[in-house]
Amino acid sequence: MKRRLVVIGAGLGGLSLALRASSQGWNVTVVERHHSPGGKMNRYCDSGFVFDTGPSLITLPQIFFELFDSCQVKRDHLHFRRLQPLTLYVYPDGTRIPYPGTLPDVATVLERFEPDGGRGFWHLMSTGARLFELSWRTFFRTVPTELPSRTELRDLLGSLRWFPFRNAWGNYARTVERYVHSEYLRRIFLRYPTYVGSSPYRSPATLLVIPYLEFAHGGWYPDGGLYRIVETIVAALRERNVSLLTGVSVEQILHHNGQVTGVRLANGEMIPADVVAYNGDASTADALLGRPLRWRRLPERSMSGVVFLVGLKRRLPEDIHHHTIVFSSDYQREFRELVEDAVFPTEPTVYLNVTSKTDTTVAPPGGETLFIMANAPARTDIPWAEMTQQLWERVAGVLRRAGVELDERDIATLSAWTPQRFEQEYGMPGGSIYGFASHSYRTTFLRPAMRDRFVKGVYYVGGSTHPGGGTPMVILSSKLAFNLIQRYEMAS
Secondary structure (H helix, E strand, C coil): CCCEEEEECCEHHHHHHHHHHHHCCCEEEEEECCCCCECCCCEEEECCEEEECCCCCECCHHHHHHHHHHCCCCCCCCCEEECCCCEEEECCCCCEEEECCCHHHHHHHHHHHCCCCCHHHHHHHHHHHHHHHHHHHCCCCCCCCCCCCHHHHHHHHHHHHHCCHHHHCCEHHHHHHHHCCCHHHHHHHHCHHHHHCCCCCCCEHHHHHHHHHHHHHCCEEECCCCHHHHHHHHHHHHHCCCEEEECCCEEEEEEECCEEEEEEECCCCEEECCEEEECCCHHHHHHHHCCCCCCCCCCCECCEEEEEEEEECCCCCCCCCCEEEECCCCHHHHHHHHHHCCCCCCCCCEEEEEHHHCCHHHCCCCCEEEEEEEEECCCCCCCCHHHHHHHHHHHHHHHHHCCCCCCHHHEEEEEEECHHHHHHHHCCHHHCCCCECCCCHHHHHCCCCCECCCCECEEECCCCCCCCCCHHHHHHHHHHHHHHHHHHHCCC
């Protein structure tokens, strides 16, 4: 008799887990409260404009290929383009740096800004490379909260020689400032902890692995948008007769004598299961299990964001790239307001993603598809809806410095997304995008466990658990979760 798996949440992690399980003969049901699968990796369409609403860049595409190949999913139709240059950085003084997407090409930028040829830059890249090698051998293959097997323990002990003891400890921002002299290049390095919703001034230096990953392995864009990845997985699930229920909420995870038995939907229907996997914020699962919150005090949430999806009736200047970052004039003040004061910055750094620069299919002829984002605190007690015009003015004012004028007469469609909307749409407390902030080694490496300690058969998958946020990490999460399921459930 086939083993039965119910996945709560059709985010990238839940869909990937469903794909792995169904490929191994499991009977799988996926339940998603939203009207469409994908979670934060979703799509919004209006007036001929097509927007990715979540992630806007792919790193480590080989992890996606491993998922598809191991599950016998055809991927010939998925075309990943390596973006070159990777990002255009615009500074308050008008300086513009088109930043290359490959390590060898970075040398030309270093010659311009670093008098010593960028020795400090390469030193940090070397640290990131060693951190990645260590992570690949251990952190990306094992679960810290589980006892390692003999093979895993041997690999872990053998990998200690890769650990860059001197630079991996300490504060991220101070480490960067110690080795990089140019304020322009420092600012580029300081933005990488925001990839996991964290402040560079509060994060550990181990996050140096992020800039290394991007430079060494590139930034990629799949033609048609990132939602094509979701569509590919969903099509494969349907071929495997996986039941995908959308617009349906799970009201309770059912269990008896410490063993999961299934789920009850909001409409009263019960779905029996041998295993239940929760693809949502791990800290919200206790309510579904009908027990008190496990954490006496929840760790600090990662940042949220304010996003404007803008369909423009005209083209932007040629010197605006697919990815453009316009920096605020005072980065420390910006993060002080975001993290310590928990308010939207007076002057935010603005990220502009113009997918139509690379892919003309996402906008009508002569138009542009703009994804505009600024970091925001994960709070829903702020009257975000009343502040929308004020937020737009702050963001548009920063973009204006980069030569991006957004006249109302040129806008065909505009949709505003705030922390409140992120919480409502995707069940993310406070609108937090990455779960807990990576402001300590504990929350960076010891995220909520992937296997429930009190109810057998309940597992967790996605960006809020191990190994963390970001699309490749979420794909790895599905692999690690399924390994645990096979380890603990198939023997029973």
